[in-house]
Amino acid sequence: MGNSLVPPGGDDGDNIEPVDLRRALEERYLAYALSTIMHRALPDVRDGLKPVHRRIMHTMRLLRLNPDQGFAKCARIVGDVMGKFHPHGDQAIYDALVRLAQSFSMRYPLVDGQGNFGNIDGDSAAAMRYTEARMTDVSTHLLEGITEDAVDFRPTYNEEDEEPAVLPGAFPNLLANGSSGIAVGMATSIPPHNVAELCDAALHLITAPDASVADLMQFVEGPDFPTGGIIVDDRATILDAYETGRGSFRVRARWHQEDQGRGTWIAVVTEIPFGVQKSRLIEKTAELLLARKLPLLEDIRDESAEDIRVVLVPKSRSVDPALLMESLFKLTELESRIGLNMNVLSRGRVPNVLSLKGVLQEWLEHRKEVLVRRSRHRLAEIERRLEILAGYLIAYLNIDEVIRIIREEDEPKKVMMVRWDLTDAQAEAILNMRLRALRKLEEIEIRKEHGELSEEKKQIEGLLASEAKQWQTVAWQVGEIGKKFGPEDNPELGSRRTTFSEAPDHDLSDIHHAMVEKEPVTVVVSEKGWLRAMKGHLSDYSALSFKEGDKLKLAFHAQTTDKVLIFTTGGKFYTIGADRLPGGRGHGEPVRIIVDMDNDQAIVTAFAHDPQRRLLLASWAGNGFVVPEAEVVANTRKGRQVMNVKAPDEAKLCVPVAGDHVAIVGENRKLLVFPLSDVPEMTRGKGVRLQKYKDGGIADIKTFAMEEGLSWQDSAERTFTRSREELAEWIGARAAAGRMAPKGFPRTGKFG
Incomplete structure (x- = not known):
């Protein structure tokens, strides 16, 4: 037993070779x-x-x-x-x-x-x-x-x-x-391409070797997949891919709308993108359907026989067919990206990424080389045959003598070679001749074949001597292939199957809506920044529970298709889809988990996004400006910086704009009213001074229509309204200090 671990050749270690592992x-x-x-x-x-x-x-x-x-x-x-x-x-x-x-x-x-x-x-x-x-x-x-x-x-x-x-x-x-x-x-x-187009491009390349890839794209528009489909990239993208040899093509399924009578319809897919398995595509779509990710779709059925027929049934007849398909293209393999990476063995030896032109050039060079090699091979064959024909001719002219030599001499081959100055091959051919060939071996036939072969030999020698003739022959061969497998001679195989079109431009929010089931929710935000979405529109918020030491900050009604905008003390806006908010079980999640919000910032307010509105933003120090709400939507977790504030100042208020005047009140209870037109509209910045404070900052701000007057609510929820005449002494210029608020203004310093 103990011996089995010793390497072969004894235990002196002679057979062990140290090897540098890395090398x-x-x-x-x-x-x-x-x-x-x-x-x-x-x-x-x-x-x-x-x-x-x-x-x-x-x-x-x-x-x-x-x-x-x-x-x-x-x-x-x-x-x-x-x-x-x-x-x-x-x-x-x-x-x-x-x-x-x-x-x-x-x-x-x-x-x-x-x-x-x-x-x-x-x-x-x-x-x-x-x-x-x-x-x-x-x-x-x-x-x-x-x-x-x-x-x-x-x-x-x-x-x-x-x-x-x-x-x-x-x-x-x-x-x-x-x-x-x-x-x-x-x-x-x-990806695969159309042969007729490739041959046309190759022919163009033979006549114009300096042609650019863009020139060749007049012939080869793009890939041509066996499964058809529609390429929805623009020409510039395709050209770039063909020039660099790297890129990708967006391929979509081909579909049409079929009328079912009484205003109902179905969408029928007849071609799917290359490389996509139909059964998997249908399975995945059905899974999305069950997960309620496709609210516009009612059902998907596979009615394919030899051809492809996938039926998509919409939720209702009012669904926009294009929007239904757009949501499917976004989520399923009905649209897929097919990569282009023309990494091939160039000249059979070097891996190299080639452009469309490079690939065609190398193929043509190869075709020319094949032509030359085949011509040389044929030439050698002709020369061998001509040599033998010359021997036959001699034998034919001296047939009786040949027969005598074969019958009488011991070594007829040598005698014949000396007698008529024949080569070994010629003498061998004469000796191997069948007797029945003597009848056919007529001089005319031999001379005819000799003449034809000599003519062919002359042509091949001409071809081998002239590069122009070689390219001419290659061009003829390429043209023949293009014809044979092209749409005219072979419509079933040769006709283009993949077509090109622009992807229809749908509003992204429309598509987003098409992918989310619309349901009413109540968004709840706590003081400590916890968010959740309760099902349905709640009217009584007193029953909501919060974590120890936390309470309700604000709640509002929304739909799952809405975007929720959150404005923070750092002047940033964050966007969260209402469908992405944690559900109403438990206390929700801290906003900092959902978006990348700095720890030293707090939520100022949150509301459902309405792209038609404008917002008035104000900082604690009394600066502010108006911003269109469509401009504050952020597409990333990082949010969008809209109001620039430097500590100790911070963003304090965000109110929707309505009416033509602004009422602003400071912590010092001074009220100022001025025209809204004095506040500039910007998409980002610090804003202008709205009201001047000796100490303290802003308490509240409101926009209103002067015709209707300025109203507020006191602690007993009674509403007070002051008309233009009654407000006369508070109306002033923007950035003034204002005057003490009128009698009856709420102690909280808020308009209620």
Whole structure:
């Protein structure tokens, strides 16, 4: 037992190698990261494929699964891919294969599947032993010319076989089908596009290599998703994304309104954003419905068959359809953001974020290189054939002599080579000739083929010598692809599915209201700054309970859709949605938990927001100004500084403006009345002096209409009103000291 812990090779420690942990980790992690980036997660810009997809395509070609031939079991394909090229899990390979066949995942599917390949609800495909597959037309274009030395081959993982390093890629697959992947420290996300548009842009790039991304956007307006939908970004945002290679697209579901008779209607969604699972979308919406987050929606039903049909039933016929959809776009995946991060392996080696132009340029360069390599390969073939034809011609002209040499000589090949100055290949070809070919081996046929091949050879040599001709040929090929998969020749596959539109501008508060169920509440604020919202409009506040040593400061009626504004002694306004206030059980929560309010500040007042009103703010020292209430709403927890006050001064009063005069009374019981027009209207500031004090500060302020007179209530709740004549001695200029309040003015110094 004791021996099992000794390292192999005795106990002298010879076999233990000290390794610097940091260096070992760096080396190994870097190797892992590189392998993930290069051989797993990032697509090659030239054929738009990751290694697993490339190996699937290559295997299907070797299995001769052409579009015009029969299907093979997916298990067979996966087995071959795994055994020969891709030493990873079979499920991972099958998942990749399934995705290539899904018409809702791929804009131009590369695999033609037979059997259950999953659906847009997120159900997975049947097991690979049940499903079958073959290639589509698109994949044959990706592989076109692979046997003609169009691309480099490299040894497979066990060096028993060879696999292509990249496919010839006659189809602009990277942008057409998009790609997404997460590597180490980098990710890629490319949405699908329309092939006809991409080909037009590529053709423009061939004729005008200096074209800008904006020029190319005349052809490629934006992504084209297999599931359709509507992109609601403006052109500038899309252009910026295509120029930098990074950005995102806002995609919305396509919907229309269906009339149900008698004024009722439903909204029907027929296309959902790319990558969203329909069943999950409906589940999530139903959850929001149960949680009463969607007060405009009555019900959601899935009536889809082959096509998508999700029915949204409104609460009542008076609901605005656009507003209902807007609230759904905001809360559900009916609107989703699809990222753009064109991080690809540039030239098959370097991970790089490319612009739209960069991607198309690299694809065209690759196409040109493939053209040159295929032409050279064809040229070599022609030269070999011409050589043999020349040999045949000699044999034909001297057929009797050839037969004699073959019959009589021991080494006919050598004799023939010497006799007619033939090359080894020519002599071999003559010896391998069938007897039945003697009849067909007519001089005219040989000369005809020789002539045709010589002509082709001349053309290819011309092509290889001239770059302009090469680009001309590439342009012709690109044009053909654009035509073949474009809307004219192939309307079902080629027509654009995703359209563009501006998102309708709805008032944010309208949308906010659409998401909150409208219910009456009573907002209660305690002296110590605890807030809560009781259900219903209470009329008797005496029954409210508070914490020890706390009492009611103020309470007011509101709706759950209202915003509650809170004004503090520091001159700040805070905004809280009435639906966000803690409920009426218990004592509520301190305002400082709900918003970021300084500890040395207290609540001056709180009220339900009315954007039409104006407010008169006054500080203890007697400064003040008027502010439109719409200007004081704060969008963050930090609040909005509206009144600037420096200690010891603090904000003291906030009253709604009504009428044309201001009455102000100080702690010294002096009253002053002056026109409201003397007080400036501002959105932020210190304000102007309203009344002058020798000592003490402001007690109360009120605005009123002079025609109706100034009224106040005394402690016995009797109301006194003074007319203009009776107020004559108190009417003065703003910032005056005022005179002692008239007889009968409340002792509290408040107008009541």
